[in-house]
Amino acid sequence: MIPAHSLQNKTVMIPRGKAHAKSFSELVARNGGIPVEIPLIAFQPVAASEKLLKTLANLHTYDWIIFTSNVTVETFYSFLKKGQALLPKIAVIGEKTKEVLEDMGETVDFVPDEYVAEGFVDEFLPHVNHGERILIPKGNLARDYISAALKEKGAIADEIIIYETFMPDESRGKLVKMLSEESLDILTFTSPSTIDHFMKIVEENQLRDKLEHCIVACIGPVSKRKAEQRGLKVHAMPEKYTVEDMLKSVANFINIGG
Structure with missing residues (x-):
């Protein structure tokens, strides 16, 4: 307190x-x-491109999905069809992001002790195997630090932009x-x-x-x-x-x- x-x-x-x-x-x-x-800062979902729709249709082909914020979770779910389950294991940055997902009935499989990309990568990499497929929904201004580190480990990391950031x-x-x-x-x-x-x-x-x-x-x-x-x-x-x-x-x- x-x-x-x-x-x-x-x-x-x-x-x-x-x-x-x-x-x-x-x-x-x-x-x-x-x-x-x-x-x-304000956020708006991007238009549902063919790439985005194809990615959502192929969620079952991923081993992990990484959510870095509440906004990412909320925007991602706005694109999903009602009742569509998230099949990959879920990793998040931040306790609040975890709570939002759990409120939606999802199970979160990994939360780091440190709530920044660098800390996340250090703690998450031991859980990743060579060749695993990982999806990272993100905003248009987000860094590519996580995906670069995962690729270096030998994982297949796909980033997909789902929202744009702007000044109100x-x-x-x-x-x-x-x-x-x-x-x-x-x-x-x-x-x-x-x-x-x-x-x-x-x-x-x-x-x-x-x-x-x-x-x-x-x-x-x-x-x-x-x-x-x-x-x-x-x-x-x-x-x-x-x-x-x-x-x-x-x-x-x-x-x-x-």
């Missing part, structure tokens, strides 16, 4: 869209912060206004894409000097690297890559007088 009131009535930017922001906002409010939802237009004006007024105290980032979209707006509107008073928190090392590449100073990052732990790391930073 995060100590009560640990966020000290500070405004916290929630970068997720409505469908995924609720639990994040509730956690901020419960712990003494003021959540401000400014979605920096309605967030632009709200973000510019709140940054201009210095109304945001804590900036949280949950992916490299949220950072790219945020910094694009900052740079287009010459607002970089308005970030100097902000506490910047990233959910994990990949996002932290992206933030630093874009010129942000990162003040907080958790050891366990979850939203709750990210907020704990912010509370710890505030508590030690950051």
Whole structure:
């Protein structure tokens, strides 16, 4: 648990869209912060191409399917016919992704201790045999780190893009206004894409000097690297890559007088 009131009535930017922001906002409010939802990322399924439909029809030919996020799970299932079972074994990154699948009645066969691609690969590779077929549904901006590592091990890794990532237009004006007024105290980032979209707006509107008073928190090392590449100073990052732990790391930073 995060100590009560640990966020000290500070405004916290929630970068997720409505469908995924609720639990994040509730956690901020419960712990003494003021959540401000400014979605920096949104998702839309791709058109069902012949390749995608063929892949779905041949799920039974795969040994594993890897889901890297809730969005990947939800989008993938939106393409499946009602009652179509997932026949391969399932591997996921993240406890929340596992919970979403289990709520759907699926059995998850592998969850790593570390919730990033690098940690996933280190822990998952011993479970993979040469020649096994592995399917990786993904977004258009996702890295190919997992598939490259699997291919190096001798597996057949097929990536299929099932959704596109974009910046919601309605967030632009709200973000510019709140940054201009210095109304945001804590900036949280949950992916490299949220950072790219945020910094694009900052740079287009010459607002970089308005970030100097902000506490910047990233959910994990990949996002932290992206933030630093874009010129942000990162003040907080958790050891366990979850939203709750990210907020704990912010509370710890505030508590030690950051």
